[in-house]
Amino acid sequence: MTVLGIRIPAAFSLLIWCVLWEIVGRTKSVFIFPPLFGEDGTGVIFKLFEILGQNNFHEAALFSLYAFAMGMFFAIIVGVAMGFLMGRVETANKLLGMWVNIFASAPLSSLVPIIMLLFGFGMLTIVVTTFLFAVWIITLDTYAGVRHINPSLSDMGLTFGANRWQIYTKILFWAALPEILAGVRMGLIRAVKGVVIGQMLIAVVGLGAMFSRYSRSFLLEEFWALTLILFAFALGLSSLIGLVEQRVEYYAGSRE
Amino acid sequence: MSAIMEPDSAAKTSNAPSGSIVEVKNIGMIYPGGTVALEGLDLEFPTGKMTTLLGPSGCGKTTLLKIIAGLLEPTAGEVWIDGVRVFGPGPERAFVFQDFALLPWATVLRNVAFGLELQGRNKAEREEVARASVVKVGLAGFEHSYPHELSGGMRQRVGLARALCVDAQVLLMDEPFSAVDEQTRRLFQEELLRLLAKEDKTVIFVTHSIEEAVYVSDRIVLLSPRPGRINRIVTMEIDREGLTSDEIRREKGFLDTVEDIWTTLKKYLDDERMEG
Numbered sequence: 392m393t394v395l396g397i398r399i400p401a402a403f404s405l406l407i408w409c410v411l412w413e414i415v416g417r418t419k420s421v422f423i424f425p426p427l428f429g430e431d432g433t434g435v436i437f438k439l440f441e442i443l444g445q446n447n448f449h450e451a452a453l454f455s456l457y458a459f460a461m462g463m464f465f466a467i468i469v470g471v472a473m474g475f476l477m478g479r480v481e482t483a484n485k486l487l488g489m490w491v492n493i494f495a496s497a498p499l500s501s502l503v504p505i506i507m508l509l510f511g512f513g514m515l516t517i518v519v520t521t522f523l524f525a526v527w528i529i530t531l532d533t534y535a536g537v538r539h540i541n542p543s544l545s546d547m548g549l550t551f552g553a554n555r556w557q558i559y560t561k562i563l564f565w566a567a568l569p570e571i572l573a574g575v576r577m578g579l580i581r582a583v584k585g586v587v588i589g590q591m592l593i594a595v596v597g598l599g600a601m602f603s604r605y606s607r608s609f610l611l612e613e614f615w616a617l618t619l620i621l622f623a624f625a626l627g628l629s630s631l632i633g634l635v636e637q638r639v640e641y642y643a644g645s646r647e
Numbered sequence: 648m649s650a651i652m653e654p655d656s657a658a659k660t661s662n663a664p665s666g667s668i669v670e671v672k673n674i675g676m677i678y679p680g681g682t683v684a685l686e687g688l689d690l691e692f693p694t695g696k697m698t699t700l701l702g703p704s705g706c707g708k709t710t711l712l713k714i715i716a717g718l719l720e721p722t723a724g725e726v727w728i729d730g731v732r733v734f735g736p737g738p739e740r741a742f743v744f745q746d747f748a749l750l751p752w753a754t755v756l757r758n759v760a761f762g763l764e765l766q767g768r769n770k771a772e773r774e775e776v777a778r779a780s781v782v783k784v785g786l787a788g789f790e791h792s793y794p795h796e797l798s799g800g801m802r803q804r805v806g807l808a809r810a811l812c813v814d815a816q817v818l819l820m821d822e823p824f825s826a827v828d829e830q831t832r833r834l835f836q837e838e839l840l841r842l843l844a845k846e847d848k849t850v851i852f853v854t855h856s857i858e859e860a861v862y863v864s865d866r867i868v869l870l871s872p873r874p875g876r877i878n879r880i881v882t883m884e885i886d887r888e889g890l891t892s893d894e895i896r897r898e899k900g901f902l903d904t905v906e907d908i909w910t911t912l913k914k915y916l917d918d919e920r921m922e923g
Contacts, residue, residue: 543748546718549735550742551762551813561765565752639752 425612439616447601454597458514459586462521466578470526471571474533475563484534491534495527499585503592517589517597524585525578532574536567569639576632583625667691668729668849669715669817675723676710676875683874684710688724690868690877692817697843697850699864701857701908703915707875708853709821715851716742716819728817738766741810743820747802749794755781756790758805762813780808783842800831807839811846818850824859836863837892857908861901862892869908872915881908 409427416426416434428434442448473491477484503520510516544566548558564571590599598617605614669692676685684707692698700708713719715726717736726733728740741762749758757764759780763773781790784804794802803823810818824832840863843850854860860867864883871878881904895901 541746541748543744543746544750546713547742547744547748547761548765549718550716550740550819551765551809552736552738553765557765562750565750568752 423611425615429612433612435612435615435619438612439619442613442616442620451597451601454514455517455586455590455599458517458521458589458597459582461518462585463525463579463582465518466522466525466529466582467575469522470529470574470578471533473526473530474571474574475537475559475567477530477534478537478540478567479563491527491530494523495531499523500588500592503589506589507593512593512595514596516593517586520589521582521585524588525582528581529571529574529578532570532577533567536570536574537563539570540566569636572632572636572639576629576636579628579632580625583621583628587621666694668694669851670727671711671715671724672727673724674711674714674721674726676707676714676719677722685714685721686874686876688875688877692849692851693866694816694849695847696865697852697863698866698868699852699854699860700868700870701854701860702870702875702878703872703912703919704855705872705875706870707872708855708870711870711875712819712821712851712853716740718742738813739815740817740819741813741815743803743806743810743818743823745822745825747794747799747806747826749802749805751794754791754793755786755797755805758794759808759812762809766813777808777812780812783811784808785838798831799827800835803827803835807842811842816849818848820850820852822853822855825855832859833892839863857905857912858896861904861908862896867908869911878911 412424413427415421415424416429426434427436429437473487477487477491499520502523503516506519506523507516510519540563544562545558548562553561586597587599587602590597591602593599598621601617602614604610605617671688671690674685674688674690675683677683688711690711700711702708710719714721717726717733717740720734728737750761753761756774756777760773760777763776778790781787784807786801786804786808789797789801794805797805803826806823824835827835836859852860852863861883866883867881869878869881870876883904890898
């Protein structure tokens with residue numbers, strides 16, 4: 392970003408928003424925005440550190456992180472496999488394509504009560520919800536990546552004696568990797584939503600329970616503090632994937 | 648330099664060259680949808696010679712090449728390599744692709760060694776062979792570059808080096824120079840001839856450029872379109888000794904052959920225009 396010809400780090404825009412928030416908070420013009428830095432140890436940022444030190448937060452965070460990791464793990468495996476299947480087998484594409492597209496754009500939150508009925512009020516429901524939030528976009532992106540692959544590449548593998556396993560692991564996977572990673576990154580952000588929404592709807596476990604409690608009791612400072620923590624987590628993870636993406640980007644644009 | 652024209656029938660019977668490493672017998676190819684790409688095609692490719700498949704678009708030349716490579720299964724007929732009937736790709740054939748087909752995430756060296764990597768040869772061994780191949784095609788110093796850092800001509804050199812690396816007897820080249828500019832193309836043609844003179848390979852070369860075909864080939868198989876059939880076979884007797892490439896291109900025999908093939912091909916273009 393450049394302003395008046397001066398390069399400004401991207402974090403600067405964040406600072407502007409913080410200042411704006413602070414002004415709104417201090418003047419008490421919109422009650423849902425308490426100040427970031429209040430007087431005498433109040434304010435969202437102060438609460439943020441308070442929450443980070445709490446035991447019940449640690450438990451909730453650990454529970455959520457576990458659900459997130461499990462859901463994401465299965466979403467990547469199933470999503471990539473399904474994307475490859477749809478990209479390589481026309482029948483599979485015809486059978487699955489419509490459903491994947493529907494689920495990718497459907498309001499999945501409305502399904503959580505049904506998932507709850509099936510899997511109970513615990514970890515399993517959260518894992519399944521997380522999985523369902525992430526898997527479709529990973530499938531679609533993998534599919535797009537597989538379709539994008541230059542057919543000459545697999546022909547090349549065949550003429551040089553590659554077996555089916557080698558074609559997949561040495562050529563197709565790498566050729567589709569930029570799209571797969573983009574899908575994983577988007578799936579990751581959706582999975583964070585999935586974890587929280589799942590927990591909120593169950594309302595008795597994890598971060599979702601904390602969210603429900605804060606918003607029900609109008610503990611806005613705590614609510615925003617927790618939101619910021621979650622934002623930071625999602626952003627951090629997503630930029631981590633971004634780093635990996637950069638490593639494959641050098642060839643993503645040059646595949647013909 | 649002179650060119651001997653053989654009628655189709657003579658090429659099949661009495662003039663069939665002895666010692667042909669690649670033979671196709673009665674090849675037919677009908678694509679799903681009913682398009683007849685090739686019909687009743689018999690051809691032999693003499694060992695150690697460069698044979699070009701030349702013809703207008705729709706004559707099935709690339710289809711035939713891919714059938715020989717084992718990438719396409721013909722709807723009729725047989726492919727024989729070195730006296731053995733084959734049903735798929737094999738180590739005695741290596742393919743050079745029109746669009747290079749390089750792995751964009753791999754260095755030049757790994758791309759060149761990829762055929763050996765697929766064969767499961769160990770890294771040190773395959774890189775040693777690949778290095779020699781890279782030098783042969785004039786890419787020394789670019790071993791650790793990535794394909795997107797190379798020009799089109801250089802990328803095709805990588806494709807050629809990869810094909811040389813696996814030491815196949817038969818090189819199948821599908822319009823290898825069509826994606827590079829004219830200057831590079833001419834330079835490349837000469838280098839290819841120089842390289843092949845040392846390598847003792849049988850080359851089957853697909854092109855739509857008459858000039859290229861006449862310049863590089865020992866033998867030109869002229870295919871006619873819809874369905875692809877052999878129109879005739881031209882055997883080139885080029886005495887390149889002591890002549891520069893420009894002198895060859897100005898030679899009467901060269902120009903006459905180009906003109907003669909053009910007259911034949913033009914007939915098909917005219918036919919097409921009449922039908923259209």
